Amino acid sequence: MKLKKVLMAATACAALFSPMGASAEAVTKIGLAVPNLQADFFNQIKLGVENYAKEKGIEVIVVDAKNDTATQVSQVQDLMTQGIDAFIYIPAGAAAAAVPTRLAREAGIPVINVDRFPEGEPGDTFIGGEGVNSSYQVCSEIIKRAGGSGKMVIIHGQKGTTPEIDRTEGCMKAISENTGVQLVDQQWTERWSADEGFAITQNMLTANPDITMIFGQADGIAMGAAKAVDVANLSDKVVIGGYDGDGSALEYLAKCEGPFVVTATQSTRRMGVLAVDSAIAVAAGEEVPASQVSEAVLTTCENAAEFVANHP
Template identity: 65%
Template sequence: MKLKTMLLAAAALATTALHPLGASADEVKKIGLAVSNLQADYFNQIKIGVEAYAKEKGIEVITVDAKNDSATQVSQVQDLLTQDIDAFIYIPAGAAAAAVPTRLAKEAGIPVVNVDRNADGAPGDTFIATDNATSAYEVCKHIIGLADGKGKMLMIHGQKGTTPEVERTKGCMKAIEENSGVELVAQQWSEQWSQAEGLNIGQNLLQAHPDVTLIFAQADGLALGAAQAVKVSGVSQRVYVGGFDGDTTALPILAEGGFDATATQQVRGIGRLAVDSAIKLAAGETLPAEQLLPGFLTTPENAAEFVAEHP
């Protein structure tokens, strides 16, 4: 099935399930958007999706960027809640203190749409994300297949305890458990999900385990860094590297064979769905606790199509 057809089908299913009455945006004039870190392409694409779609509907968006600092985000959200917002779209800056903004908004009677990361113990009124576990499973299954179902693996995690880190770990571990010839020999957590961290962690782990043939890095930035680490490490064997996100910067590199697989997320689609959900909640409607969208396994063989279709 072509990418455009898959995306349209997924969007149609989401629209049918979530918008049976076709509510308008009349009840919502202003939305607060708290983002964990706009330096990351993934979060910036969600922001673009939210702001562009809200503008189409005549809704003002006030966006704040925590730069990955939980304390900063709590302060920013406290300020947002004084600005007469009708709904709150929230991407936690980390696991620590993630529940505080949700509780503050709910105490103020403002509906909360959590995106990408949920707040443990204080979830939003709905949670929107990619099906991280399933997509990570598909990526790890693919690179394990490339390695003939055997070999030593490294895992470079995202920020510890965040929803995507937990779910992507779960998905990849399922693929490892299904392949008795694969051994997870080392793993390490990052803080920023960044390429610099992927390079640094990758070099350190490869130095300790020079015979690995598989690396799963839980974000494309980490994967690009890990692939670079493989190149500079001087290992002679083929090392298969999987990432996650389908970042606009990473997809062209994947298309050229710079690494081996990723899961492309519908980032701007997530932003649009967040706005629609905020409108629904503000109108008093109840939404599912979770709204998980599919990610698409992307390899050098089909990456060019994703590059062309990526918003």
């Protein structure tokens, strides 16, 4: 899909769910809790929130949990004392993910969940990317490029989080459709990071030196895996897929060289815009959809440059 079509689709999605009659006057301060600002994915959402909120004259207070759930709960408790009018929340992990939503609800503050769903304690709306079908597409592409058979491994994100669950389901579907593919190992990360991707891949290659396919459930993981494959001099034998459409990953793909060949680009900044619009709507007493999900776009060497130039 061409970038123009993607942006048109994102705009149409925003128009469908935007609070056309709502005013930003009821919302002057928003709290934004993110898991880890070292990750480009969360930074892109943050930029989407901050830039759009600035246009609306809304202050944004950002707290970074650095991937620690207890820290995030404490940060959100503090946010509740700072006079915020709405709360945009990305859980730092599956454990205790419901607590911040509950705290905000008890304070009568609208809650907008982004990317990760706090089980048992939903906010007023959930905004995220569709993870099952797009990860199915990524893994199908990896398998196709590897010739339809061979040994495959999955390096997961943080266990039990919404994207980890969805991306596992999609990839497992692709594997089940290809009887020549053998899933020989799976390991989980805590931070979805390149360092973890590198270390885990090195261990996997030691145990299974004839691996031909790797699915890293985030671009950071995939980039780390690609480095490990390069170090092992296996770049011409291993095909790697990632997920998210991080800036550095898109630049890598646009060069059309190396083992990392495919990802799924999410509309991260659009998520931030939609989160602010939804916060304004809920604060104004308007109805918003329980779930607002956008498609990720399969991205390879052929179309990566479009997203480098203009990330949705």
